[in-house]
Amino acid sequence: MKAPTIYDVARHAGVSHQTVTRFLKGFQGIRPETRKRVEEALIALDYRPNSAARLLRSQRTNRIGVLADRIDQSGPARILTGAGERAHELGYVLDVVVADGTSAGSVATSLATITEHQVAGILATAQTEIVLEELRRQATAAPLIISPQPDAGTDEPGVNELAGRCAADHLIDLGHRVIGYLAGPDMWLAARGRMSGFTQRVAERGGRVAWVRHGDWSAASGYAAYGSLSEDERAVTAIGVANDSMAIGVVCAAVESGVRVPEQLSVIGTDDLPEARYVLPSLSTVAMDFEGEGRFLIEELIAKIEGAQAQEQALPALPHLIARASTSQLVTRP
Structure with missing residues (x-):
């Protein structure tokens, strides 16, 4: 059932919608009998003022949804940490x-929850196409x-594609x-951006991506992915991994199977998790x-909220390599 509007309230009370608007704004110059009719109409229709609309009438709030x-x-999580601090x-x-990024309904419900409260602006993190759409x-x-x-229609690579290129x-x-x-x-x-950047860059530079597997970002999925490789697939000399957790799983599985890392297999992750420095061997990675x-x-x-311009120095750093012990020069056997 469609929620009642101020026009419905106005018709029920026998007044203009401007009168209802003035009442909701707290205007005191309304005759007592008119005020009573509006109040009764609001109750009868169970009218609930829209919080976002009230924001437009009030002083600016300092809350961001x-x-x-x-x-x-x-x-x-780290994006939100930086956002919260700033x-x-x-x-x-x-x-x-x-929100659950696998469900458009969850996204709509979560956004409705935000807009039902008084917020100055909204930051949305979208990990899937479902959320974006x-x-x-x-x-x-x-x-x-x-x-x-x-996508703004430019040919410039995104940050995740750059991360894939850097690893490659x-x-x-x-x-x-x-x-x-x-x-x-x-x-x-x-995941799509990193894979695209990696595979395209390897091809551009004369290499070959022998196989692609997909994990769920966890170390367990990296461990399982390496375990699923055939003997021929394990003949690769290096593996690029879309995040550090899966890379740690790959290294563990490889070492347990008797493969020496990095002497026989180089592994590079992405993200530069704090733990990456302390695993054995320490993990080469692309810092984000x-x-x-x-x-x-x-x-x-906040620049949009306040009608100002964001500072240029706020631009995030580009992805960059942190070379550690899990990768090494390929030794060509005679």
């Missing part, structure tokens, strides 16, 4: 509502920033030419500035 998709994963520095606070369909009264930013360049520079790749879940935008991305997004959003 966050629609968060998959914050159980390191990248999205928001606090600028005098704002975050209200986080979690639903956000594009929804209209919000408050300014909205989406992470990652929707490292392995190719070490002399590896026949390489495997363990991607993240296919529905994740970040998730916290910087969160700060940048919040500055962009």
Whole structure:
């Protein structure tokens, strides 16, 4: 059933919609008998004022709504950490509502929960195409920033594609030419970008991606993926992995099967988890500035809220290589 509007209230009370609007704004210059009719109509129709509409009439709030998709994963969680820290520095606070990125209905419900409260703006983290499409369909009264930013029609590679290229360049520079790749879940935008950047870069530089597997970002899925490889597939000299957790699983499975890392197999991850420095062997990885991305997004959003321009220095750092002990120069056997 459609929710009643101020026009429905006005018809029920026998007044103009402007009178209902003035009543809802708290205008005191309404005759007592008219006020009573409006009050009775509001009760009879169970009219509930829209919080987002009230925001437009009130002083600016310092609350920012966050629609968060998959914050159980390191990248999205670190983006929110950076966003929260920068928001606090600028005098704002975050209200986080979690959405299930596999369900358009969950996204719509979570966004409705945010817009039912008084927020100055909305930050939405979108890990899947489902979330992006639903956000594009929804209209919000408050300014909205989406992470990652929707395709603006440029040919410039995105940050995840750059991360894939960086990992591929490292392995190719070490002399590896026949390489495997363990991607993240296919529905994740970040997983697609990293896989695309990696496989294209290997081909551009004369190498060959012998196989691609998909994991679920967990170390267990990396362990299982390596265990599922055939003897021929294990003949690769290097494996690129879409995140560090899966890479740690790959290294564990390889070592348990008798493969020496990095002497016989080089493995590189992505993200630079804090643990990556302390596993044995320490994990080579591509560092991602998730916290910087969160700060940048919040500055962009607050600039929209306040009608100002975001500072250029807020741009996040580009993905960059951190070479450790899990990768090494390919030794050509005589």
